[in-house]
Amino acid sequence: MALIVQKYGGTSVGSVDRIEKVAEKLIHSKQQAHDLVVVVSAMSGETNRLMLLANEIDANPVPRELDVLLSTGEQVTIALLCMALEKRGFPARSYTGTQVQILTDSAHNKARIKDIGDANIRQDLDQGRIIVVAGFQGVDDKGNITTLGRGGSDTTAVALAAALQADECQIYTDVDGVYTTDPKMVPEARRLERVTFEEMLELASLGSKVLQIRAVEFAGKYNVPLRVLSSFEDGPGTLITYEEENMEEALISGIAFNRDEAKLTIVGVPDQPGIASMILEPISDANVEVDMIVQNIAADSTTDFTFTVHRNDYTRAMDILKKISADLQAREVTGDNKIVKISLVGVGMRSHAGIASKMFRTLAAEAINIRMISTSEIKISVVVDEKYLELGVRALHEAFELEKA
């Protein structure tokens, strides 16, 4: 008898009708003799509705009370889902974060899980009940309601799976798995049977927003097998797990990309220690997040320093750079907000040379000029002109034969 933790997001429980469909899916799983723990989000739109009420009162409502308010969203869903299960004759029991004892720290609106009590849930499971848990919320050691921050329901599911030593944690979403790249851009894109935690982290952070990154980290840390599936159609989805001996021998798992990049370069600054932090500190102080950072060693005693930011932050970052360029005796400041990033991701590339050169050759064959390069253990990213995004991704997908299993 396998113990499965399933998680359904806001869209999957966005109406009474959809909640009834989730109930049917759960009953199907239950009939396959699984012990079931289900984590649900607030019905889509509900969290925003509550947030608007709060903001009518205060643009920055007190964090403790915001958690009291927002946590009602998931509480509504767990009650309705249990009603739908009980109506169909399947004993169910709802749990708020407080009732489970999802113990968190006291950082309201962005709490982190410290411990999970499992005694009550295990007792209910032993009695054949389906357990329905409110995602996104917990309780601190003083009994205050906390929330894990938006999208935290994935983390709730993974943490519960870890605490209960579940056989699998299944995240139901509006896609049927993790793909080699965006199928909207490349029709040949293929659903991956498996992907490693590390690859998933790179794919998620680079824009394939299937799972909350914290949940993937958590699953990796506690070695919880994680599966992404579709709420709306049947299928095996994609299993996210540790690298195994018998895993697919692919060099590259997928191609991620990011449309919203902008790059800024400060040209001809003295090539001396501390220069990078002198540039990045004021950027960071302005709460601008920096993605890629590249610095080349220069021929003369100066160097060029380039980094990328979200396109929305481009103007602000540029203003800051211009202000500090005099102090840094920079020759000039340049930038471009019509760029994109394309990344090859795969644990296979750790042990195989030649991936990078094949990537650059493929792009060159399509006359795509590479403006920046950055690499990690399992990822190579290039920045190219915006107009080459689709061409570059398609050419790479074909060159690395990602359509083949």
Next chain:
Amino acid sequence: MALIVQKYGGTSVGSVDRIEKVAEKLIHSKQQAHDLVVVVSAMSGETNRLMLLANEIDANPVPRELDVLLSTGEQVTIALLCMALEKRGFPARSYTGTQVQILTDSAHNKARIKDIGDANIRQDLDQGRIIVVAGFQGVDDKGNITTLGRGGSDTTAVALAAALQADECQIYTDVDGVYTTDPKMVPEARRLERVTFEEMLELASLGSKVLQIRAVEFAGKYNVPLRVLSSFEDGPGTLITYEEENMEEALISGIAFNRDEAKLTIVGVPDQPGIASMILEPISDANVEVDMIVQNIAADSTTDFTFTVHRNDYTRAMDILKKISADLQAREVTGDNKIVKISLVGVGMRSHAGIASKMFRTLAAEAINIRMISTSEIKISVVVDEKYLELGVRALHEAFELEKA
């Protein structure tokens, strides 16, 4: 430093705007150096909205999950009210039923309070915080969320006032107090400064629906001074308390009435023991609530048995009576659904004779025929034809000089 418990109902917190107004009122009370514990209901309409969601799934949703669902209504209000207080610089803290530990039995949807934990609230009061508690909800000894049934927020307030030994429990409503009768019917109707718990029970059950009857019983039992005030205008309201030596020497406190009555008579049944229960049992089995019951001793060996029901139940009750009349060898069954009940209420009548005769004389002077009479220690009720309702109430109000303090 007085400790005051205040309660605001759904209409008083029916919008963000009104919640902000309640916050202003609380701050005014706080500035008068009162320790404040506030009980709030769900925003008006919210409980119905949640109930509709539940009924989309199941006409009879599982009671435990209905409580999980409905309790979110008050949780939203406590969070918003605390945000409004904190924005104005007044430290506040919200409490769900679980967080207070309003311990109830496990009778979901109609739970009764067994005990109230006050340690956390006292600690927060000592730190100068305004305490905002979700009405209508509690928790059983296993941590399940319970609700006290509709309108139970009044009971929450009274129970908290009793547990905290508050100096006064103030119930804010949309009326500014308890009146000698309905001011819509009698413009001279006067707000009572004081009324006893017993009078209030009779006035409430007879249709002056200002307070939940269970809350009044509770307040009487624990001797909590209860005050009814208006949420929307200033004023002293009406204090509900035990009879005191120096209380107003009025014989009659008020005139209650009920428009929705219907009466049924089974004529000429054998005057023998057990006949009353043979008539009322099938009525009660059909969930028809009976109000007044009158039986006269008859001259021959038969008697007439009359009772009143809510007008909506008239046809059903009549069908039942007709069915059983043969078994009871009754002569006939008659009824009238165009009647009303008028009641004089006052603890003063306990020790004063002549109230009844003055009442009957007053009605006779207006040529109002009395169809039924029923009395209790502090109440005399008569049933008259519907058309005489306003005339009867006005004549009695004048005869007993209720407009004078």
